[in-house]
Amino acid sequence: MNKLRAAITGVGGYVPDYILTNKELETMVDTNDEWITSRTGIKERRILKGENQGVSVMGIAAVKEMLAKTKTDPKEIDLIIFATVTPDMTFPATANIVATTIGATNAFSFDMGAACSGFIYALATGASYIQAGIYKKVIVIGGDKMSSIIDYTDRTTCIIFGDGAGCVLLEPTTEEVGVIDWLLRSDGSGESYLHMKAGGSRMPATRETVDNRQHFVYQEGSAVFKFAVTNMADISAQVAERNHLTADTIQWLVPHQANKRIIDATANRVGISEDKVMMNIERYGNTTAGTIPLLLWDYEKQLKKGDNLLLAAFGGGFTWGAVYVKWAYNS
Numbered sequence: 001m002n003k004l005r006a007a008i009t010g011v012g013g014y015v016p017d018y019i020l021t022n023k024e025l026e027t028m029v030d031t032n033d034e035w036i037t038s039r040t041g042i043k044e045r046r047i048l049k050g051e052n053q054g055v056s057v058m059g060i061a062a063v064k065e066m067l068a069k070t071k072t073d074p075k076e077i078d079l080i081i082f083a084t085v086t087p088d089m090t091f092p093a094t095a096n097i098v099a100t101t102i103g104a105t106n107a108f109s110f111d112m113g114a115a116c117s118g119f120i121y122a123l124a125t126g127a128s129y130i131q132a133g134i135y136k137k138v139i140v141i142g143g144d145k146m147s148s149i150i151d152y153t154d155r156t157t158c159i160i161f162g163d164g165a166g167c168v169l170l171e172p173t174t175e176e177v178g179v180i181d182w183l184l185r186s187d188g189s190g191e192s193y194l195h196m197k198a199g200g201s202r203m204p205a206t207r208e209t210v211d212n213r214q215h216f217v218y219q220e221g222s223a224v225f226k227f228a229v230t231n232m233a234d235i236s237a238q239v240a241e242r243n244h245l246t247a248d249t250i251q252w253l254v255p256h257q258a259n260k261r262i263i264d265a266t267a268n269r270v271g272i273s274e275d276k277v278m279m280n281i282e283r284y285g286n287t288t289a290g291t292i293p294l295l296l297w298d299y300e301k302q303l304k305k306g307d308n309l310l311l312a313a314f315g316g317g318f319t320w321g322a323v324y325v326k327w328a329y330n331s
Ligand code: UT7
Pocket: 030, 031, 032, 035, 036, 039, 040, 116, 155, 156, 159, 160, 220, 221, 222, 223, 224, 225, 228, 257, 258, 259, 262, 286, 288, 314, 315, 316
């Protein structure tokens, strides 16, 4: 009998309406469109505005779209994993909020925090349950409301991040499609370069932590850049090599959208030309766990059954990895 695999059978996405342009950022911090465009590739990003609007709002919208497109009854969903570092609350899990709102009354659900690699960590986890024959319908969501943890007086971070969420549905198949292979890594020594100091159990919120602006993303950009270029490129090459994938047999590179220069370096390393690299960083910026599912959402109509996709990410932790997916359907 053929091996049971987890096929991606549907995609959903959501980005908020509000567009924060480079021009508007020029009025907020000492920066300019030319610097942002040439250093990052970003032109604009989406921001979720309004009171009481958590990341769940975007996750729910993405999942509802995907359920409608795939004509899936939410009661059939077994598991929902929400990859995010900006949950609605520390607890309960945002995935629980999504499950109840969409009517997934037979599911269990949990959040997964692996920063920019969150979606590929969650994808591998969801796929494992399917491959083991335990569950038949798993929703994997990746999304972040980065605007909730960004200091809009810090020009080194506020120009990069945006808000958005995407999701996929995983179902079992015995065809030679779906999530084929992955390599995931983490290295806690990356903490010093990219973190949010306060608000966790080590440094709970106090008046001082707020006054000292410690509830925002802290990043040593150029150090993270170097680790990202090396590790994302290396792990992508490893997954490609061990699956005998070459530049000719990979149809799409699906890289985390942190910086166009990191994406270009990864593509070069695997020998993939620009026309085969999914890219939407210019419109959404870095949505952390949202970038990869939002790429699949944006490019879904161009994907064909049997296409080889190489997903790759690097982020806070450090966390990084690559996943080989063979696309399972024609839109
Ligand atoms: O997704 C999670 C993982 N994160 C990443 O992968 C991000 C990786 N890092 C990066 O993408 C880049 O390091 C940044 C985009 C964050 C920064 O680009 P960079 O080319 O590494 O710039 P830099 O930090 O080395 O700064 C170069 C100069 C500095 O000025 P001096 O010291 O040379 O005079 C900065 O002060 O650019 C200055 N600068 C800015 N200038 C205009 C920094 N931010 C800005 C800005 N506008 N927004």
